[in-house]
Amino acid sequence: MKLTYAICILTGLIISSSSIFAQSGKVYDNLTLPSEILGGERKYAIYLPPDYETSERSYPVLYLLHGAGDDQTGWVQFGEVLRITDNAIHDGQATPMIIVMPDANTGQRGYFNDPTEEWRYEDFFFEELMPHVESTFRIKGEKRYRAVAGLSMGGGGSFMYALHHPELFSSACPLSAYVGELSFNQFKERRAEQLSDMSEEQARSYYEQHNALSLIENMPGDQKKAVRWYIDCGDDDFLYEGNSLAHIAMKKNDIPHEYRVREGGHSWTYWRASLPDVLHFVSQAFHQY
Numbered sequence: 001m002k003l004t005y006a007i008c009i010l011t012g013l014i015i016s017s018s019s020i021f022a023q024s025g026k027v028y029d030n031l032t033l034p035s036e037i038l039g040g041e042r043k044y045a046i047y048l049p050p051d052y053e054t055s056e057r058s059y060p061v062l063y064l065l066h067g068a069g070d071d072q073t074g075w076v077q078f079g080e081v082l083r084i085t086d087n088a089i090h091d092g093q094a095t096p097m098i099i100v101m102p103d104a105n106t107g108q109r110g111y112f113n114d115p116t117e118e119w120r121y122e123d124f125f126f127e128e129l130m131p132h133v134e135s136t137f138r139i140k141g142e143k144r145y146r147a148v149a150g151l152s153m154g155g156g157g158s159f160m161y162a163l164h165h166p167e168l169f170s171s172a173c174p175l176s177a178y179v180g181e182l183s184f185n186q187f188k189e190r191r192a193e194q195l196s197d198m199s200e201e202q203a204r205s206y207y208e209q210h211n212a213l214s215l216i217e218n219m220p221g222d223q224k225k226a227v228r229w230y231i232d233c234g235d236d237d238f239l240y241e242g243n244s245l246a247h248i249a250m251k252k253n254d255i256p257h258e259y260r261v262r263e264g265g266h267s268w269t270y271w272r273a274s275l276p277d278v279l280h281f282v283s284q285a286f287h288q289y
Contacts, residue, residue, distance in 0.1 A: 023050035025086050029076045029101075033132045037124040043103040044129065045072040046137065047081055049089060049096035058138040060097045060286040062279075063130075065104065065111060065150025065157045072103035078268045084275045094279035095286050100133050104157070111157030115194045115206050126165065147282035149173035149230075151271045152239070156180065159212040159246070163219070166226035170285035173230040173278045176266055179242035180211035187211075213242070216249040229257035230281045232274050234264035 029045035049059060064081070066074035075081045081099060088094035104111050104121060113120040134141055148169050150158040155177025162172035181187035187207045188195060195203045208214040229250065233243035240261075247259040258281070264270035 025049045025052070025082055025089075027076050027082045029073045033129065035124050035128050037120050037128055038107060040107070042124065042129070043072050043106070044133070045076050045101040046133070047085055047099035047101075048137070049098065050086060051096060052098075052138075056138075058140045060095065060145035060147070060282075061134070061139045062097055062099045062282055063146075063148045063150075063161075064099050064101050065148070065154025066101065067150070067152030067154050068109055069105070071105045072101050075099075075101050078272075079275060080272055081275070084272065085279060088276050088279045093276060093283070095283040097279075097283070097286065098137055098139055100129075102129055104153070110153065112160060112210055115191065115198060115203070122160070122164070125161070126168075143168055144170045145286055147171040147173070147285065149175065149278050149282070150177075151175040151274075152266065153178055156212070159215075160210060162227045162229075163212065163215040164209075166223050169227055171228040171230065171282045173232070173281060174212075174243075174246075175232050175271055175274050175278070176234065176237050176239055177212070177231070177243055177246070178239060179213060179246050181207070182213070182242060182245070212246055213249055216246060216253060216255065219253060219255065224253065224255045228281070228285055229255070230260070230278065231257060232260040232262070232277070234266065234270050235261050236263070236265040237270075238266055 026048045027045060031044050031046060032041045033044070035042045052059070064075050066072065070078070085094065085099065089096055102125065108114070108119045111121055111125065113122045133139065146169050148158045148161050149172065155174035156179060158172050158174040159177055159179060162169045181190060184204060184207050188203060231243060231247060233240055247257070250257045262270070262273070
């Protein structure tokens with residue numbers, strides 16, 4: 001009788017443990033917030049870790065940026081953020097975290113303020129989106145517990161946001177990133193209409209503030225170790241040159257970083273394979289190490 005009772009108790013514990021490990025996070029992909037800066041409602045998606053609803057703790061946050069042509073649902077639908085993050089947490093490769101995925105493809109495409117200052121997405125991100133999500137959800141507000149990552153256009157956003165605000169992010173992970181035009185002349189040709197009312201000096205200033213290579217070359221010495229960098233770009237990716245040059249510039253300027261080149265191109269197949277490594281990398285800062 002005692003043996004039967006013990007077996008029942010043990011079985012119950014096993015079932016209970018299994019149910020805990022089988023818990024899944026949740027994704028909401030159609031949330032909105034009002035924006036005075038951009039004039040209207042802005043959408044975003046969010047991943048909440050498996051124990052969010054059963055705990056009262058606060059969590060680290062990863063801002064995960066999509067590429068051109070996608071919106072806030074890109075990492076949810078094509079990047080399989082729910083499955084991959086759940087697995088990484090369950091396997092102990094990532095700490096439980098909240099992932100915020102904003103929409104940067106409505107009204108105007110991109111994560112930056114445009115040269116005319118008529119579309120100020122970067123201001124929206126830091127002045128409205130970040131305060132909104134970090135007060136709405138149980139997010140830790142310290143630099144150590146905040147990271148940014150993204151692919152392609154969002155990789156460029158990851159570079160810019162961490163380079164512009166190294167005081168806010170512990171880690172940055174640009175994937176297959178668009179680092180900006182590789183020369184000022186290319187930039188002027190591409191942005192000719194937007195730059196038509198700007199002087200040469202104003203145009204160059206904007207270029208240098210929105211080009212990862214320029215910002216890396218001119219990084220102050222006291223910022224070289226402010227952010228943990230993880231750069232990843234496939235060997236067949238058409239953006240390989242900019243990413244390679246960013247790696248070389250960081251090496252020459254003694255900026256610590258991880259640089260990965262794997263087999264693959266500019267595709268969701270590549271980025272899905274990158275995400276577990278990104279989650280592990282940012283978790284190293286979120287943990288004590």
